[in-house]
Amino acid sequence: xxxxxxxxxxxxxxxAGLFAVPRVTGNEYVLALGxxxxxxxxxxxxxxxxxxxxxxxxxxxxxxxxxxxxTAALLVTExxxxxxxxxxxxxxxxxxxxxxxxYSSLRLSRHAFAIVSLSFALLCxxxxxxxxxxxxxxxxxxxxxxxxxxxxxxSWRLSRPADFYYLLMGFAVIAQTVIYLVVTSRxxxxxxxxxxxxxxxxxxGISPLSYKLLxxxxxxxxxxxxxxxxxxxxxxxxxxxxDFYYTETMLIMVIIGGPGSFWGVLGASAVLAALPDLxxxxxxxxxxxxxxxxxxxxxxFPGGVGGWLRRRGLRRWRRPHPATP
Amino acid sequence: MTPLxxxxxxxKRYLGxxxxxxxxFEVEAGTVVGLIGPNGSGKSTIVDCLSGFQPADGGxxxxxxRALTGLPAHRIARAGLTRTFxxxxxxxxxxxxxxxxxxxxxxxxxGWLPSLSRGxxxxxxxxxxxxxxRDLLATxxxxxxxxxxxxxxxxxxxxxxxxxxxxxxxxxLVVLDEPVAGVNPTMIRRIETVIHQLNAEGVTFVIVEHxxxxxxxxxxxxxxxxxxxxIADGPPHLIRSDPHVLAAYLGQRRAAELEQRxxxxxxxxxERAG
Numbered sequence: 001x002x003x004x005x006x007x008x009x010x011x012x013x014x015x016a017g018l019f020a021v022p023r024v025t026g027n028e029y030v031l032a033l034g035x036x037x038x039x040x041x042x043x044x045x046x047x048x049x050x051x052x053x054x055x056x057x058x059x060x061x062x063x064x065x066x067x068x069x070x071t072a073a074l075l076v077t078e079x080x081x082x083x084x085x086x087x088x089x090x091x092x093x094x095x096x097x098x099x100x101x102x103y104s105s106l107r108l109s110r111h112a113f114a115i116v117s118l119s120f121a122l123l124c125x126x127x128x129x130x131x132x133x134x135x136x137x138x139x140x141x142x143x144x145x146x147x148x149x150x151x152x153x154x155s156w157r158l159s160r161p162a163d164f165y166y167l168l169m170g171f172a173v174i175a176q177t178v179i180y181l182v183v184t185s186r187x188x189x190x191x192x193x194x195x196x197x198x199x200x201x202x203x204x205g206i207s208p209l210s211y212k213l214l215x216x217x218x219x220x221x222x223x224x225x226x227x228x229x230x231x232x233x234x235x236x237x238x239x240x241x242x243d244f245y246y247t248e249t250m251l252i253m254v255i256i257g258g259p260g261s262f263w264g265v266l267g268a269s270a271v272l273a274a275l276p277d278l279x280x281x282x283x284x285x286x287x288x289x290x291x292x293x294x295x296x297x298x299x300x301f302p303g304g305v306g307g308w309l310r311r312r313g314l315r316r317w318r319r320p321h322p323a324t325p
Numbered sequence: 326m327t328p329l330x331x332x333x334x335x336x337k338r339y340l341g342x343x344x345x346x347x348x349x350f351e352v353e354a355g356t357v358v359g360l361i362g363p364n365g366s367g368k369s370t371i372v373d374c375l376s377g378f379q380p381a382d383g384g385x386x387x388x389x390x391r392a393l394t395g396l397p398a399h400r401i402a403r404a405g406l407t408r409t410f411x412x413x414x415x416x417x418x419x420x421x422x423x424x425x426x427x428x429x430x431x432x433x434x435x436g437w438l439p440s441l442s443r444g445x446x447x448x449x450x451x452x453x454x455x456x457x458x459r460d461l462l463a464t465x466x467x468x469x470x471x472x473x474x475x476x477x478x479x480x481x482x483x484x485x486x487x488x489x490x491x492x493x494x495x496x497x498l499v500v501l502d503e504p505v506a507g508v509n510p511t512m513i514r515r516i517e518t519v520i521h522q523l524n525a526e527g528v529t530f531v532i533v534e535h536x537x538x539x540x541x542x543x544x545x546x547x548x549x550x551x552x553x554x555x556i557a558d559g560p561p562h563l564i565r566s567d568p569h570v571l572a573a574y575l576g577q578r579r580a581a582e583l584e585q586r587x588x589x590x591x592x593x594x595x596e597r598a599g
Contacts, residue, residue, distance in 0.1 A: 186430050186440050186451070193416050193427045200414040203376065205402040205431035205494060214437070260418075310418065310474075317473040 018169055022162035031165045035233055037273035038165075038172035042226040043246065044253035044269045045179045045262075046219030052259030053183055054215040055195030056110055059247055060101065060117035061223050063124040064094035066241040068224030069231040070128065073141050076232075083147035083158075087228030094224025095217040102216040106209055125242035140238020147232045164233040171229060175222045176266065182218065183262055191215055192260065248290050255297050258306020268305065327390055329354040329529055330375075330406075330498055335384035337370050337553075344370045346553040347384070352498065357520065357530040359540035359561075362550035363573055368533045369411060371550075372502050376408045377401040389497055403432060405497035409487040409504065417476040421467060421486060424475050425458035426451065428493035454493070461489040465519050481512035488519060492528065500531045505539050517543055541565070549573065 021034060043061055050058045068090030075086035097120075105116035128135045135141075149156040149167070158164055182188050193201040194208045201208060231237040249272065257268030303310065328351035337345040345367040352358050362368050373379040375386055377398035385394045393401050402408075416424050433450040440447055462468045465485040470477065478486060484504055491499045504520075505513045513536075520543060524530060534540045540547060541561040549557040549564060551573040557564055564570055 181441055185443065186426070186447075187437060189419070189423060189427055190430065192419065196416040196418060197414050199378065199398075199410065200416070200490075201427070202378070202398040203402055203408050203410070204428040204490065205399050206427070207397075207399045207431075314474060314476055317470075317477050 015173055018173075019166070022165050026162070028161050031161045033274055034165050035161075035168050035230075037270055038168035039226055039230050040249060040253060040273045041172050041266060041269040042175045042222050044250040044257070044265055045176055046222045047250050048254050048257070048259065048262070048265040049179055049183065049191075050215050050219045052254055052261065052265065053188055053195060054191040054212055055198075056106075056212060056216070057114040058117045058216070058219075059114070059121045060098065061219065061250060062242055062244075062246045063117075063121045064098060064220040064223040065227035065230075065246060066124055066128065066237075067094045067097060068227030069237045069241050070135060070141075071224070072228030073144055073231050073237045074134075076147060077141060077144065082150050083229070083232065084149055084151075087225045090228035091221040091224035094227070095221040098216045098220030099213055102213050103209075106212050121242060121247065125239050128239040128242060135239075138239060140236055140240075142236045142238075144232050144235045144237070158232070164229075168226070168229055168233065171226060175226070178218070178222070180262055182215075187211070187214070195260070245287065248287065248294070252290055252294055252297070254304075255294060256301070256304050258304030258308070258310075261304065261306020261309070264304055264306035264309070328352055330386065330388055330531070332375070332386040333384055335371065335374060335386065336382045337367070337374055337379065338382050344553050345374065345381075348550070348553070348555050349384075350548055350555065350558060352529060352531060354497075354529055355524070355527060356546060357524050357532065357544045359544035359547040360531060360533045360550065361535070361537060361540055361547060364535075365552075366550040366573075367553040368550055369502060370553075372408060372500050372533055375401075376406060376500060399431070402494070402496075405494075406500070407491040407494065407496040407498075408500040409484075409491050409502055411502045411506065413480065413483045413487055415475040415478070415483050415486055415490075418474055420472050420474055421462060421478075422455065422458050422471045424486060425461060425490055425493050426454045428490040429454040429457065432494040457493060458489075461492055464522060465489045466515065481508045481515075484508055484512070484516060485519065488516070488523075492523060496528070498529045498531065500533070502533050503535065504532060505534065505536050513539060 018034065022031060025031075043065060047058065047061050050056050050061075068087065071090035071093050072083070072086035075081040075089055076083060081089075101116055101120050102113070105113045128140075129138050131137075146157060146159050149158065156163070158167060183191070190201070190206050191211050193204075193206060194211055198208050227241070231241065253269045253272050254265050256272065257265035259265075297304065301308070330352040332351070333349045335345055335348045336343065348367070348371060360368050360371070370379065374381040374384075375393075377393075377396055377400070381394070385392065387393065388404055388406050391404060393404055393406065396404070416427065419427065430450075433454065435447050435450045459468065459471060462471055465488060467478075467482060467485060467489070470482075475483070475486060488499075488501065488504065491501070501520075504516055508516065517539065520530060520532075532540060532544065541564075545560060547557075547559065547561055547564045548555060549567070549570050551569075556569045556573060557567045559567075
């Protein structure tokens with residue numbers, strides 16, 4: 001076990017290291033990997049909160065991500081809103097939609113929620129493609145302008161790749177901090193209780209629906225905001241933002257990292273965010289490979305890295321204390 | 326004085342079958358009441374209805390004068406009626422201490438935002454619940470495993486943990502659903518001691534059991550159900566010789582035979598409901 005001060009220091013060093021990257025290298029490829037990691041870490045962190053901690057299998061994250069992207073893009077281009085307001089609005093709308101689909105399906109069962117979330121993600125793509133008057137259809141909204149972020153006493157024009165690196169990494173740090181605070185608080189403890197044994201939690205006065213909606217709304221908000229920021233990095237938003245590729249990638253990150261393990265999922269996000277570019281030579285095979293990895297992980301590595309660590313901890317307890325009847 | 330729990334006309338139907346039929350009973354504060362009956366007599370259905378895990382089709386129940394009819398399970402728990410489960414339940418991945426702290430956190434009045442900001446109110450509440458958790462773990466004899474995940478516990482130990490968890494939020498009434506089913510004799514005596522001790526501290530119990538000896542030695546009052554109806558209600562020595570109870574457990578003919586020979590038959594070493 002690490003001493004306490006080192007455990008507190010390591011994340012700070014990690015953040016400082018990440019923010020030093022653009023100063024060390026201007027390499028756009030490295031910065032693009034960083035942006036991809038930042039974006040995916042928010043999506044997978046939110047999915048971990050909903051699935052890993054609260055036990056709700058959700059395919060809706062990509063829907064929230066895209067809703068945030070479209071909302072921010074439309075508000076900035078059509079209404080001339082500043083980026084931060086557009087992205088915040090995208091997050092709020094995503095959270096609202098999350099509450100609506102959660103409230104309507106969670107009172108039935110977890111399975112109903114999983115199916116509704118999948119239908120919702122597919123529906124988002126259809127709406128984006130076919131509601132042409134709002135979303136401009138399959139062509140999407142290309143050529144998003146260089147956004148300006150208005151911070152107190154400072155307006156920041158995001159014209160260089162490094163600017164987007166700082167922006168997305170900065171938001172990822174905030175998002176991960178919020179997720180960490182939730183999962184290590186007793187709210188997170190209640191969420192885990194609901195996942196581990198919902199009836200027992202109910203019998204102890206915990207309202208499962210409230211905590212599920214909290215996890216869902218929070219993860220939808222974060223996914224919406226990161227979607228709103230990410231589309232300006234892409235400079236385009238079109239129906240492919242609802243692509244199944246995002247869902248599959250964040251699922252793999254959570255499952256390899258270990259559902260319910262904050263650091264496991266964050267680490268897996270870092271490794272797997274770099275991977276698609278290493279696999280660039282097989283763009284067509286990438287989804288097949290992901291599918292194979294997902295199935296293999298389920299079969300031979302259930303619980304992911306986090307689960308493996310937990311099983312080791314269990315062995316430690318079982319050895320010196322032989323169980324009495 | 327009004328009773329702690331007051332149940333009237335409790336009814337539950339599954340399609341055409343009436344599993345619980347107009348059952349009424351009262352539980353006085355500070356007592357240990359047994360609820361027994363052959364398989365399928367409606368014991369567990371009553372527990373599920375009273376604790377909000379199944380909607381009742383009729384009837385009312387009040388805890389300490391407050392109507393609980395129709396409330397969802399978590400609200401009934403917050404009102405002070407907690408329960409354990411026949412199929413023993415625990416949060417395997419959480420430590421024993423966390424298993425207990427979860428059970429208290431919805432009743433200390435600290436909301437979501439203070440829980441996140443970790444201010445002094447939250448710290449005081451969590452400290453109090455940790456102290457109570459350690460006390461209860463000591464009572465049930467699991468103190469040395471406080472920091473271990475619940476997954477390491479044996480079946481009987483999990484039953485003890487479940488009883489401790491049901492105590493955490495200082496409930497007014499605890500319903501134990503088969504606390505000793507499938508538990509070895511040593512552990513049964515341990516559980517019996519724990520229930521005695523907690524009762525002496527003022528906790529009221531309703532115990533549903535198949536193990537008649539356990540109920541007879543623990544409860545000063547026993548309610549007997551058969552086919553969804555209450556057929557007897559009284560102190561154990563009267564229940565043992567009640568002709569309706571004998572008929573329910575042993576069948577009409579055998580009960581009549583025993584009646585002729587001995588006068589009574591649910592003997593301590595004797596027959597148990599399967």
